[in-house]
Amino acid sequence: MSRVGKKPVTVPAGVTATVDGQNVKIKGQKGELQFRVPDQVSVAHENGAISVQPRSQSKEARAMWGLSRAQVSNLVEGVTKGxxxxxxxxxxxxxxxxxxxxxxxxxxxxxxxxxxxxxxxxxxxxxxxxxxxxxxxxxxxxxxxxxxxxxxxxxxxxxxxxxxxxxxxxxxxxxxx
CATH class of the missing domain: 3.90.930.12 (Ribosomal protein L6)
Structure with missing residues (x-):
């Protein structure tokens, strides 16, 4: 189990996040970034947070789970702090x-x-x-x-x-x- 992937990424105030299928777009005061989440992982935006879940329990899906969550977290931090x-x-x-x-x-x-x-x-x-x-x-x-x-x-x-x-x-x- 991914310890990184379990925790949802909170979207701070002043940052807009849109999830369109496998594409995640984050827009903040410093700019706009986007990331395409791998197909082995599902992504959802609810309650002011972005959560990532694996579609199966294969080794590759679990690896992509942690990676995708870390990438989304990096996008949020990039548009807020840089x-x-x-x-x-x-x-x-x-x-x-x-x-x-x-x-x-x-x-x-x-x-x-x-x-x-x-x-x-x-x-x-x-x-x-x-x-x-x-x-x-x-x-x-x-x-x-x-x-x-x-x-x-x-x-x-x-x-x-x-x-x-x-x-x-x-x-x-x-x-x-």
Missing amino acids: YEKKLEINGVGYRAAVAGKVLKLSLGYSHDIEYAIPEGITIATPRPVEIIVTGIDKQRVGQVAAEIRDYRGPEPYKGKGVKYAGEFIFRKEGKKK
């Missing part, structure tokens, strides 16, 4: 700056990296070594943060590169003489 990921840059001369719809990264390569900021995502650089990615879609915010981190991931010897704020980098000892 999501944010912080990245830190470590290394001499490594820095980031936002110029219009482009994030410019200097990460020790012979050229600067220009990352086009996707629609629905906001990137801010309060300091040259800090990047804040914000948006209403949890998956897209995480994907953009992962793509930026992939340009120069943190290396284990000196710790140089782009890492998530609060991420622990396992450090290795260098060569011994």
